[in-house]
Structures are given as C-alpha cells and as structure tokens.
Amino acid sequence: MRRLLIILLCLMSPLLWAHDMDHMAKAPELGASAAFDSQGRLWVVDAANGHVRLRHSDDDGRTLSTPTQVNVTPERIYAEGENRPKLAFGPHDEIYVSWSQPRAKPWTGFVRFARSLDGGAHFSAPITVHHDRAEITHRFDALAVDGKGRIVIAWIDKRDLLAAEAAKKPYLGAAVYYSWSDDGGVTFVPERKLVDQSCECCRIALATTPQGDVAAFFRSIYGDNIRDHAYAVLTTPGQAATATRATFSDWHIAGCPHHGPGLAIGADGTRHAVWYEAKSQPTIWYGQLDPGHAPHHRLAIATTGASHADVAVHGHDVWVVWNQVSAAGYSLVLRQSTDNGAHFGPIRDIAHSPVAVGSPQLLQKNGQVFVAWNTADGFRLIATESTP
C-alpha cells in the first residue's frame, strides 16, 4: 500500500507542479501603454502579478524607474491582445490610468480607473467607472482627456445583448458605452450608449479633434456581420452622440477579428485612420475618414503578416507603424507621408524582435516621433529614424 502511494505521488508530482505554476508569478503580459507628459518624461503602464504598474523614464526609454503600484490591492487585470492598461494626462500632468478587470465568468469585466495628483507617488483607490454592476462584459476600455480637461472613457458593453437574448430578439455583437468625469476622476457620470451591435473584441481608438472633443473610431457591425468601422464624436453634456459608418470594406465574419483600428486627427481636422480587414487577404488600410462616405486617399499600407497598426500626425507629416511578422520573428515597420497622407514613402524596418511583441504605439515629444514597443524581452522606445 505504502509503495503504491509513493508511486502515485511520484506520478502526480509533475501534474501538481503544473497546477502550482498557475498561481506563481509569471512574466508580465505584453499589453502596455506609454505616453510623454508635458515635461517630456516618458511614462509606461502595464500589469504584473495583479497590479497595474507605472514606470517612467527621463532618457527616452533607455532606463525605466522602479515600478509603482497603481492598485495597491491586487486584482485581475486584462493586459494582452486588444486589452491593455491605458494612460493619459490631465492639464497639469495629473496621471490617469484605466484598465479592464476580468470577472469570474468568461468574457466579463469591469472598467477600472485610478489617478495620481503627485506625479505617480500615490494613486487614488481604483473605482469602477460604469454605474451598471452586472457581471457581464464592460471591457476593452479606451481613455482620453478632452480640451476642457474632462476624462472620457469608452468601452464595449454587453448589457443590451443580454436584454435582447432575454427578450428572444436578434442582436449581433455588443454595444459601445462611454462616460466622462467633470471632477478630475473622482466620479464618472452615468454612462451613455453610443451604439448597439458593434464588434465585441476589438480595441476602440480615441483621438482629440481640433475643437477639443474626443472622437472614437471602432469596429462596428453592419447588416449580417459586416465588420466595418464607425466614427463618432463623444459629446459630453448636450446632444447625444451618433456613430456613422466610415469604412466600407464589406468584410463579413461571424467571429472575432481581435484587431481594432487607429485614429489621429490633424490640426486641420483631417481624420487619419488605419484599420484591418481580411475580405480577400489580411490588409492594413490607411485612409482619411469622411463619415458616411468612403475614406479619402485610401491605401493598402501592408498585407500578409502585418498587424496592429497605429497612426500619428504632426503638421503635414503622417506616420503609420505596424508589426510585420515572419518565421524569424517580428519587425517594427514604418511608412511616412510628408504631404498630409496623400502619398506614403517606402516601407522601412526600424526594429526587430525575435520574441513576441505587443501592439506598437506612436508617441510624440516636441516634434520628435517615437514608437513604444513592448516585447517579451522588455519595453523599448524606438525613434522613427532608427534602423534595426
């Protein structure tokens, strides 16, 4: 009997070990966000061991500070794929952080928010942004600050899907909801629905218009699972926001693209956008949005192996970056326009990674343009003039 027990224990030890591994500290996931504050200091948020953690750099990313914890009490945090902690600054460099917290059931989440008024030394206790507390999807949060200093957060929300299912009515995808804070993030107003039946698994892109409003560009659903994109200005007090179809690729998929768009709005109001579709082959498009009509200057920026593009504009310079994968690993790839997006130059590799990478993010500091690239080997900030 004793021998049998020993044999059993020996046989089971690797299995038990595998289970224990699940609860041990592991490498941070790749979902991270970065931004420069008004002083040119770089800030990075990601998640590790139940904490959103904040680091900063005064040498353009060559060295990062030791992390501070945004949430002191550990909680679950989405930090991979299209879900990642977000970072934005108030008018006086207040640090605002949002993230999505998985709940117990699959596809559920709460949108969380915390702020620091002392340069990241301390954070407020995290609050849940939405007033709805159902254990359903409220996730894929997107965070921006408008011209009046309001903190605007938009997210994907399944309350209307569940209501439709209960009423046995057809409903595709999920809704987009948003809220804002007029008091610097102490409280958020009751959320408003922007649109029903949008895509349930793609990041929402936010950008600020020249008038100081926050605009959203996101993958919606038209007809029978046509997953094109919509554009909307997220109006704060006043009239209701309306979402208008802004891409017309007609990609039909009853599934999850896991591939949200990018948006940057120039001082002249030009809405520079990048988006992904795979109607005939995987393709990243650039175009200038004209909601209700096909985008202008539409260009297939990249195809096979290209993913997760971002776009930035400064004057008449427009940059598009994306991840280009091959059997050998990942390249960070850039195309630049110097005529406000009418034409783009050749494809340029600016960095390589043999290990997995997160979505690249274009950042600007005093007219200099960088790409934040989180890799399994660590966070990197890459100047757009770089060569691998």
Add this chain to the structure above:
Amino acid sequence: MKRLLATLLLLIPALASAASLQALSAAEVPALLQPPAHGERVIALWSLDCAYCESNLEALAALQRAHPKSIELITVTTDDITRRPAIEARLRSMKMTTYPARAYAEAGPERINFLLDPSWGGETPRVLVIRADGSRIGVSGALTPAQLQKIR
C-alpha cells in the same frame, strides 16, 4: 492511508485531463501541418476572448463523431499556455477535453498564426483542414452548414 490513497486516485482523472493540454511552439508547427496518412486533420483554432468559438468547436466535434475514422480533430487556442488554468477550464466547460488540445507557447500569437497559415490574420474562430493529399483549406468565422459539409 486508505482514505489518502482513495483521494489521490479520485484526483487523477482531473489532473490527467489537465495534463493533456500541450504547448505549441513555432518549431512544432511544421509537424502539426504534416498531411495525415488518410482522411483529414482538422485544426480548430479558438481563443478565450472569442464568444463565437464554442459553437464552432461543438459543430466540429459533431462532425468528427460522425466520421471518427477519417477526421482527426485537434483544438488549438491562440492564447499563451501560461493561461493554462483558464484554457483548461474553458475546454472542460465546452466538453472538448477528449480531443488533443494545444495552446501557443508564445506571449503574442502573431508569429504562430503566420506559420500556421500566412493567409490568416488571426481572427477566430478559424479552421484549418489538411487532407492526406496535402491540400489545405482555411475558413474564418463561425462555420455555416455548407462550409462544414466541405470539410468532409
């Protein structure tokens, strides 16, 4: 002692099913793509975030049960194997533990996506069918009855 032994014996099935989830590294992709000796290998790609994947896996499992000698069904999640507890829990809730299961051994999915099928941009569900004659088909999104018919 007897009680401890009985407890351990009871634990084994749960642990054994958990252990059947194997990592899929980039280096192991060519072996997975080798044509089967006969019939079809159906690689059902899914992800934790994909609410469409469960019904797709159920449909493919039903097809496999209808053609058990011809169809080899393998589930592959694009999620990193470090999310093993969540992946295994989902496989159990979807009643898919009887099929060989793999999970990507990389923190991001794009490279293995590309190696499995360069014409696939990572959308899920995705099914990749490899026939004994070496031909392949790939279909993205929830399979329609007509698409299911074409697999077999």
